[in-house]
Amino acid sequence: MKKFYLTLFVMSNSLFYSQTFPNIKAPTAEKKEHIRDIHGDKVNDPYYWMIDYFKKGKDSTQVVEYLKSENTYWKEMMKDTDSFREILFQEMKARIKEKDESVPTFKNGYYYYTRTETGKQYFKYCRKKGNLNASEEILLDVDQLAEGHSYYSASGFNISPDNTKMIYGVDDVSRRQYTLYLKDLTTGETTPLGIKNTTGSATWANDNKTIFYTAKNPTTLLTEKIFRHTLGTDVAQDHLVYEEKDKSNYIGVGKSKNENFIFIYSTATTSSETRFLDANNPNGTFLVFQPRMKDVLYDVTALENKFLITTNKDALNFKVMETPLNATEVKNWKDFIPHRKDVLMEGISAFKNYLVFSERQNGLSQLVIYNRKTGKKEFLKFDEPTYTVYPSGNPEYNTDNFRFGYTSMITPSSQFEQDLSTGKRTLLKQQEVLGGYNKEEYITERLFATAKDGTKIPISIVYKKGFQKNGNSPLLLYAYGSYGSSMDATFSTTRLSLLNRGFAFAIAHIRGGQEMGRQWYEDGKMMKKKNTFTDFIDAGEYLVKEKYTSSKHLYAQGGSAGGLLMGAIVNMNPSLWHGIISQVPFVDVVNTMLDESIPLTTNEYDEWGNPNNKEAYFYMKSYSPYENIEKKNYPNLLVTTGLHDSQVQYFEPAKWVAKLRDMKTDQNIILLKTDMDYGHGGASGRFDYLKDIALVYAFMFKLEGIKQ
Known part of the structure; x- marks a missing residue:
């Protein structure tokens, strides 16, 4: 009987899915010819028109209508999970201590902290003078400010040296374009400074009346200029103190921890440059610490008697050097902490x-x-x-x-x-963790998968005791693998809803991150980018081989550049995965990197390459998820995006889903969920994001037949 049941299950995949999901016709996107012609390579992109909402083109309305039809479709396909998702939402919310307070941080005579209240989505930013028994001063009530906004982000809280004023930034659209406000902490009066399209923070000089801020390009959203503003003067009079000419660099402004210097940072993936100014002389001229050097990154730390420099100059894994305050060029640098392999x-x-x-x-x-x-x-x-x-x-x-x-x-x-x-x-x-949590009920391990080239890939995994390593247990594998960002092992209260229902959760520490040193990153970028994808596949195959799971129960998740990873692995090895969660995915690599009007594109050349270069173009094209969709079977997919996403524009996942639907040869489902009010990070409230997690979990539970 057992053998017959398993055989029936395998042979009746399409029947199983038709019983799991309702028989509803998925949206079909219209095709319109658009030829990309570069390097002698002509490619038709029939869904290029979906860029029109971003470009404000003639098909803008049609784009929105298509995204709405996809939203209607996923809601109908997941309708039978509505009550389960609400249960999951309430379950995860119930673990959060709603009335809570951060650990107070002491600075310049005051203890600063945030606190949250029961039922409130946001927080209050507060301080106490001298000691924690002093009376509370609410500097900013974000709960109150966010009323009436579907999205609201307040950030960059920066107090003047004399403790009487505060600068902060507000983004109520979710495109990370902040407007700066000034609050007088003696009178409580808040004033819009008229400074818009910033990164959301400003840096005080020591005179308590001068601030420095970063301005973005309104179209590309690149950080391009640093301005000096004097309180009480018109913004039109603000003085430009720095303009970045290299479109591959990010810039910013900050202050040394000892309050002595203002720093301007300009950083690309492979090189950087710092300028500095005496914080007591805000009208002075910024000096170049050391002109940018090819393939050299450096970061400056100010001490009272010297500067320390963290750098990869002649040091792959970085080292610490020192130099006098009055002699900052590289010829004066001396080793402080030598390089270690x-x-x-x-x-x-x-x-x-x-x-x-x-x-x-x-x-x-x-x-x-x-x-x-x-x-x-x-x-x-x-x-x-x-x-x-x-x-x-x-x-x-x-x-x-x-x-x-x-x-x-x-x-x-x-x-x-x-x-x-x-x-x-x-x-x-x-x-x-409200409701009780006993860490002794869970097990965490560190495993190593062997990549095709022999490299050992670390895997961090967690599961609840009783988890069976018999190949029949479900497992969710997560990774990012880009920009040298290390995905470390951390705790999650929401993850308990997954573990308590029999899932294991694992992180693959693949190349492209920096977990195993700088070379780990170098071996997963540019012309070695495919290592990132094959490492993840090798990690999945290892977990199947060791019977932590099987391909019938293996799920993968990634977002943004991790969404690119998801797109690549389903093209390269679609049969390994039962389901994929791809969030705000960067999947149209070639087309995006060819269009400098798309936000942040030129900043990314050192990570992916510049496709105007023939070799880079064809390498990108060989792995770009959108370019490599074929007529074959694909796993079940849940794809999410935001209409106002400033990091990965909505049209990338929308085009990807449309093409996948058109090409795939299986009966598996693809769902596209577009948040019409949000951007890259999703909802801004501290509870709303749980609804997105509940949908992700319900999607996997539905595929696993888990109903409660």
Whole structure:
């Protein structure tokens, strides 16, 4: 009987799906000829017209109508999960401590913190003077400000040196184009500064009346200019202090932790440049710290007697160098922490008496305390096989107290304070999981898959005790794999809804990230990008081989550049996956990288290549998900996007879905969900995003036959 049931299940896939999902005709997108002709290669793109909402073209209305029809379709296909999704939403929401408060952070005489209230989507930004028993001052009530907005983001809170004024940014569209506001903390009066299209923050000079801010290009959204503004003057009089001419660079402005310098940063993927100015002389001229050098990145940390430079100059994994305050060119740099082949230097937390180095070794993050007087080093040690540790909440320079965060796949996010002089460690707060949580009921492991070229790929995995490694258990595999971003093992309260229903969750630490050092990133970008995709496939095949799951129960998830990963793996090995969740996916690589009017395109040349170059064009084309769809079977897909996405425009996933539907030869389903009010990060409220997670889980549960 058992054997007959399994055979019937395999032979009746189409019957199984027709019983699982209603028999509703999916939307069909119209085809319109559009020829791309470059490098002697002519390609017809029949769905190019979907760009018209972004371009404000003649087919703009048709685009919106098509996206709405896709939204109607997914809602009908998932209608029988409505009540289950509500249960999941309430279940995940119930784990969140609604009335909560962050650990107060001390700076310049005040303790700053945020607090949330029951039933409220946002937060209140507050402070207390001198000690935590002082009366509370609400600096910004974001709950109140967000009323009437479908999306609202307030960020970049920056207090003047004399503690009397605050600058902050607001984005109520979800395209990361912020407007700056000034609040007088003595009178409570808030004033729009008339400064729009910024990154959302500004930097104070020490005179308490001058700020520096970054301006974006309104079309490409590139950060292009740094302005100086004097409070009380017209914005039209703002002085341009820097303009970036290289369209592949991101720029920004900030202040040294010791408050002595204003820094302007200009950074691309492979090179960078810093300018600096005495924070007491805001009308002065910014000096170039060191002119940009080919293939050299550097980051500057100011101490009271010298500068430290974290750089990859002659150091693949970065090292720390030092130079006098009055002699900053590279010829004056001397090694402070030499380069190590097996350790990636990631950053410095500076204090008057100590330095704390953020490093990465064997794929794990680590913190190293350095005594500036004695030169003694101390490593912070942790016991779990896979975890994440990082500096957290250290704005004060003149203190010996260092705060850091710690989490793992079974340990809730925790914030510690360590006295750097005595070594005493105090747990300040651990994320509270309402309804009860016992980490002893869950198991986390660190595994290694072997890639086709012999490289060992780390995998972090978590599951609930009782999980059967018999090939019949469901597993969700996640990765990102781009920009050198390391996807570390962290805890998630929402993930418990997955684990408690029998799923395992795993992160594949694939090349393109930086988990195993800088070379790990170099081997997963540009003309080596395909390593990212094959690593992920090899990780999936390893988990199947070791019977953590099987292809009938294996799911994959990725977003943005991780969505590109999802698109590539379904083309390269579609039969390995039962379902794919591709969120705000970058899947139309060639067309987007050829169009400089699309936001952030030129910033990406050092990551993907410039397709105006023939070799780069054909390499991109060989893996771009949209370009490589074929007439064959594909797994079930849930694809999400946002109409106002500034990072990956809505038309990429929309075109991808339309072409997949047209080409695929199976009965599996593809759902496209477009948030008509949001952008790249989804909903802004602290509960609304749970509805998106509930949909993702319900999609997989539906495919697994899990109904409660």
